[in-house]
Amino acid sequence: MNEATGALQGLRVVELAAIGPVPMAGMLLADQGADVVRVDRLVDPGLGLALAPEFDVHARSRRSLALDLKAGAGRAALLRLLERADVLLEGYRPGVLESLDLSPHLLLASFPRLVIGRMTGYGQHGPLAQAAGHDLNYIALTGVLDAIGPAEGPPLPPLNLVGDYGGGALFLAFGVMSALFERQRSGLGQVVDAAMVDGVAAMAGLFQGLRAGAGWREERAANLLDGGAPFYSCYEAACGKYLAVAALEPKFFAELARRIGLAPEFVQAQHDRSRWPAMRAALAAIFRSRGRDEWCALLEGSDTCVTPVLSFAEAPQHAHARARAGYHQVEGVAQPAAAPRFGRSRPVAPRPAPQPGAHTVEVLKEAGLSSIEIDQLIASGVAR
Numbered sequence: 001m002n003e004a005t006g007a008l009q010g011l012r013v014v015e016l017a018a019i020g021p022v023p024m025a026g027m028l029l030a031d032q033g034a035d036v037v038r039v040d041r042l043v044d045p046g047l048g049l050a051l052a053p054e055f056d057v058h059a060r061s062r063r064s065l066a067l068d069l070k071a072g073a074g075r076a077a078l079l080r081l082l083e084r085a086d087v088l089l090e091g092y093r094p095g096v097l098e099s100l101d102l103s104p105h106l107l108l109a110s111f112p113r114l115v116i117g118r119m120t121g122y123g124q125h126g127p128l129a130q131a132a133g134h135d136l137n138y139i140a141l142t143g144v145l146d147a148i149g150p151a152e153g154p155p156l157p158p159l160n161l162v163g164d165y166g167g168g169a170l171f172l173a174f175g176v177m178s179a180l181f182e183r184q185r186s187g188l189g190q191v192v193d194a195a196m197v198d199g200v201a202a203m204a205g206l207f208q209g210l211r212a213g214a215g216w217r218e219e220r221a222a223n224l225l226d227g228g229a230p231f232y233s234c235y236e237a238a239c240g241k242y243l244a245v246a247a248l249e250p251k252f253f254a255e256l257a258r259r260i261g262l263a264p265e266f267v268q269a270q271h272d273r274s275r276w277p278a279m280r281a282a283l284a285a286i287f288r289s290r291g292r293d294e295w296c297a298l299l300e301g302s303d304t305c306v307t308p309v310l311s312f313a314e315a316p317q318h319a320h321a322r323a324r325a326g327y328h329q330v331e332g333v334a335q336p337a338a339a340p341r342f343g344r345s346r347p348v349a350p351r352p353a354p355q356p357g358a359h360t361v362e363v364l365k366e367a368g369l370s371s372i373e374i375d376q377l378i379a380s381g382v383a384r
Contacts, residue, residue, distance in 0.1 A: 006033025006338070006347035011180075014081050015062065016069075017041060017356075018091030020135070020160065021168030021196065022119050023058040026089060028173045031338035031347050034087075036062035037363050039069070039078060040356035042384050057335050059353030065364065066357030066384040069100050073382045078102070080367040082111050087176055091119040094129045104191045114189040115179040119172050121163075123195030135163035138196040142167075144204050151221040151228075167199030224248065230280035231256070231270065234309060235287035242309035243287055243295055256304040260286050357384040 011034040015026040030036040038059070044050075053059065068074040082088060088107070090097055097103060097118075104116045121138045122128040128141075139145045139162045140155075149156035175192035183189055210216035210223075222228040231247045247253040250270060257267045262282060269275045287295065292308050299306040310318060316327035316334040327334045331352050338347040360383050364374045377383035 005345070006031065007342055007345035009033035009345075011035065011087070012085045013037070013087040013089060014039060014078070014085045016088070016090040016092070018089075018119070020091070020164040021172055021194075022089055022091035023056075024165055024169035025117070025119070025172040025176070026062060027058045027060055028169065029087075029176075030061040031350065032345070033347055037081065037359070038062050038064045038354070039081075040064050040066045042066050042068050042381070044356070053353040053355055054331050055333055056353040057333070060330070060335065060350045061348075062354065063359035063363055064354040064356050065360035067360075067377075068382045069102070071380075071382045073377055073380065075101060077364060077367070077369065077377060077383065079110070080369060081363070082107065082114060084367065085111075085114060086180065087115045087117060089117045089119070089172070089176070093132075094118075094120060094124045108189060108191075112188055113183060115176055115183065115192065116189065117172050117176045117179075117192045117194060119168060119194050119196075121196045123198060124193045135160035135168075135196070138163040138167065139200050141197050142200045142204055143207075144200055146218075147207065147220060147223075147226055149220050151219060155220070162203070163196045163200055166203055167201075168194065168196045171199035171202070228276075230276050230283055233280070233283075235284055237287055237290060237292040237295060239291035239293070241292035243292055244307050244309050245283070246305040246307075248305070252303050252305050255302065256299075256306065259299060259302065259304055262286060360384060 008029055011029065013026065013029055013034050013036040015022060015036055015038045017038055017040045026036045026038065067077055069078060104118070107114060107116060118124060120129070121133040122131060122141075136145065136157050139158075144162060145155045145157070147155075148158055172192065172194040175194050179190050179192050207216055211218075217223055217228075220226060220228075224232055227233050229248075231245060231253050234242045234244050236242055245256070247256045250267070253270050254267045256262065257264065266275065266279045266282065269279075290298075295306065296308050300308065308314075308318075315321060321327060324337075326337050328337055328350055329335075330350050333352075335350050338350070360378070361374055364377070364383070365371075369377075374383070
């Protein structure tokens with residue numbers, strides 16, 4: 001295994017295989033140098049999108065061992081791993097870890113410095129704690145989904161970026177690192193109850209404030225940041241591709257108007273909602289007069305706040321991404337570079353996701369199991 005050189009070098013993480021936010025949180029930690037070991041199941045239960053490892057970007061840069069945690073010997077092997085671990089990440093429904101005789105109460109009694117990051121949609125308690133759900137359900141419960149989409153028709157799912165990754169993975173990683181920081185004072189680990197409904201609600205705090213202050217309309221596409229404002233919206237170019245226009249501040253909108261030939265009267269009435277339909281029509285007509293790349297040559301990088309709407313295929317090729325080495329090619333797959341960047345610490349280049357169980361023998365040896373014990377686990381079908 002390549003030696004980690006990132007800011008989290010020396011951090012040891014055990015990740016119980018899950019979907020959505022847990023793999024991304026593990027990736028964030030691994031990208032910064034943490035030694036992340038994923039405990040896979042012996043039989044694939046159909047987690048996630050069933051991607052081949054070379055395409056599973058969020059599962060990159062860790063090692064894998066396969067254990068049957070329903071077997072006593074499998075749980076015993078996991079406990080040997082946890083003897084030297086700093087963090088355990090799990091994304092089961094509340095109560096599943098307890099049903100495996102791996103309750104946080106018991107784990108902390110045995111490993112008092114362990115930080116246990118528990119990732120769920122609805123949290124460890126509450127009326128919906130045991131309900132099945134996915135990203136769309138969690139963001140629906142917070143009011144966020146209701147605000148996304150056109151004025152007519154149903155709300156639009158914003159991929160699974162808001163719940164799984166924004167309110168889930170990022171808050172799980174933040175919670176784990178907060179608990180590790182607190183451990184420096186107390187010497188003790190603790191449970192991190194990371195719920196996507198909580199994380200998304202925190203992300204939406206601005207809009208709760210705007211709503212309370214009468215600065216937010218409940219209908220979709222009627223506000224500054226939801227596509228309602230014509231100066232914060234997307235426009236089709238002559239080529240059929242799109243431009244993102246985000247000239248919120250008057251000085252930026254004035255600069256945009258000057259460069260594209262928008263009538264000054266619209267600049268003077270930027271926040272007059274009665275003029276927004278005419279302003280949108282004027283902007284749409286102007287942007288349809290040239291191709292997307294022509295507009296980019298004129299506007300991109302200026303104080304007009306205009307950028308091209310790139311596809312996933314185009315994004316790694318953009319000049320800004322290339323200048324910042326924003327993507328790596330890993331076995332032919334464009335993968336985003338580690339984020340954020342640090343002044344001194346340098347993470348290793350990302351490695352492809354492992355095949356389940358690829359490092360079983362290696363990891364169990366590091367945990368102190370003998371070759372005989374490992375052979376017995378494999379022969380009995382408890383490990384693969």
